[in-house]
Amino acid sequence: MAAVSATSVTFGSSLKLLKSSQITGKASSLKMVTVGWTKSGFPSLRTSRFRVSCSAKPETVQKVCEIVKKQLALPAESELTPESKFAALGADSLDTVEIVMSLEEEFGISVEEESSQNITTVQEAADLIEKLVQKKSEA
Amino acid sequence: MALQLNHLSFQFHKFTSFSPPPMASIRSPTVFMASTLRSGSKEVENLKKPFSPPREVHVQVTHSMPPQKIEIFKSMENWAEQNILVHLKPVEKSWQPQDFLPDPASDGFHEQVKELRKRAKELPDDYFVVLVGDMITEEALPTYQTMLNTLDGVRDETGASLTSWAIWTRAWTAEENRHGDLLNKYLYLSGRVDMRQIEKTIQYLIGSGMDPRTENSPYLGFIYTSFQERATFISHGNTARLAKEHGDIKLAQICGTIASDEKRHETAYTKIVEKLFEIDPDGTVVAFADMMRKKISMPAHLMYDGRDDNLFDHFSAVAQRLGVYTAKDYADILEFLVGRWNVEKVTGLSGDGRKAQDYVCGLAPRFRKLEERAQGRAKEAPTIPFSWIFDREVKL
Numbered sequence A: 001m002a003a004v005s006a007t008s009v010t011f012g013s014s015l016k017l018l019k020s021s022q023i024t025g026k027a028s029s030l031k032m033v034t035v036g037w038t039k040s041g042f043p044s045l046r047t048s049r050f051r052v053s054c055s056a057k058p059e060t061v062q063k064v065c066e067i068v069k070k071q072l073a074l075p076a077e078s079e080l081t082p083e084s085k086f087a088a089l090g091a092d093s094l095d096t097v098e099i100v101m102s103l104e105e106e107f108g109i110s111v112e113e114e115s116s117q118n119i120t121t122v123q124e125a126a127d128l129i130e131k132l133v134q135k136k137s138e139a
Numbered sequence B: 001m002a003l004q005l006n007h008l009s010f011q012f013h014k015f016t017s018f019s020p021p022p023m024a025s026i027r028s029p030t031v032f033m034a035s036t037l038r039s040g041s042k043e044v045e046n047l048k049k050p051f052s053p054p055r056e057v058h059v060q061v062t063h064s065m066p067p068q069k070i071e072i073f074k075s076m077e078n079w080a081e082q083n084i085l086v087h088l089k090p091v092e093k094s095w096q097p098q099d100f101l102p103d104p105a106s107d108g109f110h111e112q113v114k115e116l117r118k119r120a121k122e123l124p125d126d127y128f129v130v131l132v133g134d135m136i137t138e139e140a141l142p143t144y145q146t147m148l149n150t151l152d153g154v155r156d157e158t159g160a161s162l163t164s165w166a167i168w169t170r171a172w173t174a175e176e177n178r179h180g181d182l183l184n185k186y187l188y189l190s191g192r193v194d195m196r197q198i199e200k201t202i203q204y205l206i207g208s209g210m211d212p213r214t215e216n217s218p219y220l221g222f223i224y225t226s227f228q229e230r231a232t233f234i235s236h237g238n239t240a241r242l243a244k245e246h247g248d249i250k251l252a253q254i255c256g257t258i259a260s261d262e263k264r265h266e267t268a269y270t271k272i273v274e275k276l277f278e279i280d281p282d283g284t285v286v287a288f289a290d291m292m293r294k295k296i297s298m299p300a301h302l303m304y305d306g307r308d309d310n311l312f313d314h315f316s317a318v319a320q321r322l323g324v325y326t327a328k329d330y331a332d333i334l335e336f337l338v339g340r341w342n343v344e345k346v347t348g349l350s351g352d353g354r355k356a357q358d359y360v361c362g363l364a365p366r367f368r369k370l371e372e373r374a375q376g377r378a379k380e381a382p383t384i385p386f387s388w389i390f391d392r393e394v395k396l
Helices: A015-023 A027-037 A058-071 A093-107 A122-138 B067-075 B077-083 B109-121 B125-139 B141-148 B164-190 B195-208 B218-245 B249-279 B281-294 B311-322 B327-340 B351-376
Strands: B383-386 B392-395
Touching: A058 A093, A058 A122, A093 A122, A093 B351, B067 B077, B077 B164, B077 B249, B109 B164, B109 B249, B125 B164, B125 B195, B125 B218, B125 B311, B125 B392, B141 B164, B141 B195, B141 B218, B164 B195, B164 B249, B218 B249, B218 B281, B218 B311, B218 B327, B249 B281, B249 B327, B281 B351, B311 B383, B311 B392, B327 B351
Parallel strands: none
Antiparallel strands: B383 B392
């Protein structure tokens, strides 16, 4: 079993890893994961690509969800998870570009075109925002 | 459109019902144009082989119009004869390419050619890139006649059908045919471009065809052609203006004459859709929203010269920079059509119809905002070689 660091936990497509931890009862590693997710809900285990990063603050994820909901005119009660894919929520390509624009305005950052290409979920957006905000404060 | 962040292509262009295309470059028109196959795109199983022309990414859909609606077009034939065929010019009154070119039967031929080449020398390379791209687009006419003949209810069933629709399609094709011929001869005589590379590009392009995502529906088809005719009218109008600015009045007349044909065609196609809005407002507004959501793909978006895998994107970047055809034009055309067809005032719509109406009416401002942002962030563009001009380099 891979060593699990407290700051970031990354599972490749290793649902197996999670499963084995459950089987062997190594609940501690699972706990480390859930702590990072208390505000945003536990990510779906059904996704094969499962990237957990504790670096994105829950407030950031929350803000991203708000902006996405507004852009796509989703009801306030709708459940968004960090793994929610924009396209699955009904976003077309124009919506995605506008979401990125709103995030830029909201967080005072500038997203490179190449990076935008990789933003397909709430989590990816939040991670990129944190990275750019940090870079900005270091500049 | 390769919402390819590099652009519209939103291909410019073209929009993509679900499969998310690569993100758009908000800098160039491709944001609005149709997607083309890029390696790594997940939607398509067949990855692009090197040194082969691009292919359409989207799933190709057919016959999406309910067959009962075919009746509508049969019943419109008399109306089309009275109202659409009148926009054709009789051949005896039509201009021909020879009217604008040196006369090979005259003693002054060589002198006229010399003068043409002298004027052409004053036109910059980036202008020629755009003119060549336009010429190649015109020369792919077989694809457009084919596309018209894919439409249910209006296709030319025999090649010589006497329905008003078939008469229109053949005559339209015949008028358009002169455009490619004229530009081809001008470019040939100018001496400024690599005709062989251009000819190769044309051969590839006709071989590639295009799927404008009109799904055999004349609703989608005529909305598409309305948009396109206006786009070419604007584009040729701009190349005319630029030719004049560079002192080539004859070329300005050439482009201007082509532009006036396109304007006449735009009038005809928009009239058809106006009639459809009258007969079936719900179906037509839903079709309009559908085409805009999919994005209007540019006819030559699959262009390939055997060397540049991103030829269309490069060409449209230059067209954008020169102001020949821009993302702003795309938004303007959309806005024009919304006004021309009075989409805001259409009533008696279903739930889907109202959603479509809202979408279409709100779309142009969204594009404008995007375009403003993109302009504000425009980065220094690279210069790249174009095989059409012997690999001389031009700024994107």
